[in-house]
Amino acid sequence: MESKLYTFEEVVAFIKQGFVLSLAGDERVLSKLPPGNWIGGTIPYFMDVDCGKFNQELIFVNEIEMYNSEYSIKVYDENSILNIASDSYDNGYSLLILPAFQKINEVYSIQTENINGLYDNPIVGWVSGMDLNSSDTPKTFSGLTGKMYEDKGVVLHVKLPENLFAQVDIVNIFNPDIENDEIKFYNNSFDVTSCMINGKDVNLAEYVTENGIDSKLPLIADYSGASINVCIKEVDVENGKVSFFGPLFKSKSYKFAKAIPSYINEFDDKTKELTANNVFSCNCVLNYLYGDLEGKKINNAAGPVTFGEIAYNLLNQTLVVLTIDEI
Amino acid sequence: MKIPPITRKEWRKLLNGELDVSLRNFFFQMKVTQARTQINNGTVSIETAINDLHILCTKFSKAKNMDEDMKSIFGADYMDEKEPIPVHFDLQKDIDIKNIFSSLRYEREILFYKKALEKKENIVQEKNNLIVTLQEEVIFLKEKVSILYEGLKEIEAIKEEGEYVVVEEKVKKEEKTWSFFNIFKK
Numbered sequence: 001m002e003s004k005l006y007t008f009e010e011v012v013a014f015i016k017q018g019f020v021l022s023l024a025g026d027e028r029v030l031s032k033l034p035p036g037n038w039i040g041g042t043i044p045y046f047m048d049v050d051c052g053k054f055n056q057e058l059i060f061v062n063e064i065e066m067y068n069s070e071y072s073i074k075v076y077d078e079n080s081i082l083n084i085a086s087d088s089y090d091n092g093y094s095l096l097i098l099p100a101f102q103k104i105n106e107v108y109s110i111q112t113e114n115i116n117g118l119y120d121n122p123i124v125g126w127v128s129g130m131d132l133n134s135s136d137t138p139k140t141f142s143g144l145t146g147k148m149y150e151d152k153g154v155v156l157h158v159k160l161p162e163n164l165f166a167q168v169d170i171v172n173i174f175n176p177d178i179e180n181d182e183i184k185f186y187n188n189s190f191d192v193t194s195c196m197i198n199g200k201d202v203n204l205a206e207y208v209t210e211n212g213i214d215s216k217l218p219l220i221a222d223y224s225g226a227s228i229n230v231c232i233k234e235v236d237v238e239n240g241k242v243s244f245f246g247p248l249f250k251s252k253s254y255k256f257a258k259a260i261p262s263y264i265n266e267f268d269d270k271t272k273e274l275t276a277n278n279v280f281s282c283n284c285v286l287n288y289l290y291g292d293l294e295g296k297k298i299n300n301a302a303g304p305v306t307f308g309e310i311a312y313n314l315l316n317q318t319l320v321v322l323t324i325d326e327i
Numbered sequence: 328m329k330i331p332p333i334t335r336k337e338w339r340k341l342l343n344g345e346l347d348v349s350l351r352n353f354f355f356q357m358k359v360t361q362a363r364t365q366i367n368n369g370t371v372s373i374e375t376a377i378n379d380l381h382i383l384c385t386k387f388s389k390a391k392n393m394d395e396d397m398k399s400i401f402g403a404d405y406m407d408e409k410e411p412i413p414v415h416f417d418l419q420k421d422i423d424i425k426n427i428f429s430s431l432r433y434e435r436e437i438l439f440y441k442k443a444l445e446k447k448e449n450i451v452q453e454k455n456n457l458i459v460t461l462q463e464e465v466i467f468l469k470e471k472v473s474i475l476y477e478g479l480k481e482i483e484a485i486k487e488e489g490e491y492v493v494v495e496e497k498v499k500k501e502e503k504t505w506s507f508f509n510i511f512k513k
Contacts, residue, residue: 225349
């Protein structure tokens with residue numbers, strides 16, 4: 001089954017036929033689905049096969065191919081989420097959906113590196129959200145029970161036969177500007193007041209304002225060659241605080257990204273190697289909004305447009321892709 | 328694709344930061360970053376980190392860009408190289424009681440590999456490349472244990488009465504460890 005937006009009736013039929021599914025859609029449609037072999041999260045923004053869309057009636061479907069193997073659906077709270085890798089199969093992957101703005105999201109993203117066996121199998125997924133012009137709240141769903149959660153994560157653990165393996169990759173259209181100042185942080189946190197810039201203690205909110213830094217540009221840290229973004233959520237000059245959509249780590253050095261003239265051109269350039277047989281893909285709502293991606297197409301990267309992307313760690317403003325290949 | 332044996336010094340250099348390469352495979356980038364952080368924090372020993380990384384690189388050896396990453400770490404012709412077995416301690420020439428402490432380190436390494444081997448036993452049976460890699464490790468360890476064993480016997484012979492008992496106990500322990508490796512004898 002092609003990964004794309006389907007009508008409510010089509011999705012009900014898929015569930016009744018016993019397909020194992022990962023679903024993304026508005027709370028009002030997901031909550032009416034029958035129980036079955038599915039997990040889901042709320043979001044009304046999508047990169048469909050033809051273009052970016054805002055839609056509150058259709059549901060994005062990723063069929064999870066089983067290869068005659070096993071799977072399990074589990075629900076995690078903030079106390080159990082760090083067991084996610086222990087619950088995975090020896091060979092396979094875990095598809096995780098976390099609700100935005102909740103404690104579980106913070107616990108997972110700050111403590112990811114402490115998870116035992118984190119890299120034994122790919123952990124991919126996304127952070128659920130809502131229409132930004134509504135008072136809705138992000139939710140997750142376990143199709144097994146039909147239950148909806150505001151503060152829990154849902155995971156589909158998939159076992160793969162031994163001739164196959166899963167791998168996760170990312171597409172980041174941003175690069176750090178090497179001319180920019182080096183920024184280090186005192187704590188692992190989503191919120192920052194003071195930080196160290198070029199060795200001096202500085203209030204980050206004042207620094208961003210006084211230097212006219214575009215708050216749409218992420219901070220970037222180098223992870224052995226991978227550029228990992230952390231995006232600004234709010235600059236509160238009055239209280240001298242900057243809030244981020246992901247955690248900043250005291251062990252890392254950050255630089256603000258270079259501005260890019262066209263998001264879609266960057267995606268066109270950097271997604272050339274993607275193939276159409278992705279198992280799962282998601283992209284960030286900030287790319288969708290800042291890059292004006294509604295009505296624009298990104299090749300071979302259809303999926304939910306999310307409030308955070310998961311590729312082992314919680315990422316920001318990044319396209320995540322999961323593929324399955326033969327050993 | 329074959330992953331270079333765990334005995335290659337580049338693994339250690341990669342994780343202690345001495346070798347600063349920009350990797351391309353996403354799993355590898357993230358795992359190396361985590362390992363470096365944990366080593367710096369003191370939460371994981373570099374030996375454990377190297378072992379974990381080697382097992383996972385073997386598992387994901389066919390992942391995108393892993394070949395390029397191995398070339399950037401081990402050199403473009405890393406697939407053709409025959410790695411000589413490094414000898415860290417020459418006990419034949421340097422017989423001293425301090426080598427017992429070296430043997431303790433070897434014991435820890437041996438137990439770690441044994442655990443890893445047991446865990447991956449089923450995979451080893453079906454994946455030739457993994458068997459080759461692990462067998463190389465076993466051969467290397469057998470060599471190390473053999474050298475230690477001989478060295479300890481010599482220590483036993485020359486030590487005074489008081490130290491003799493301690494040495495004898497160590498040799499007995501080495502013999503127990505050695506019996507594990509007999510399983511792997513062809």
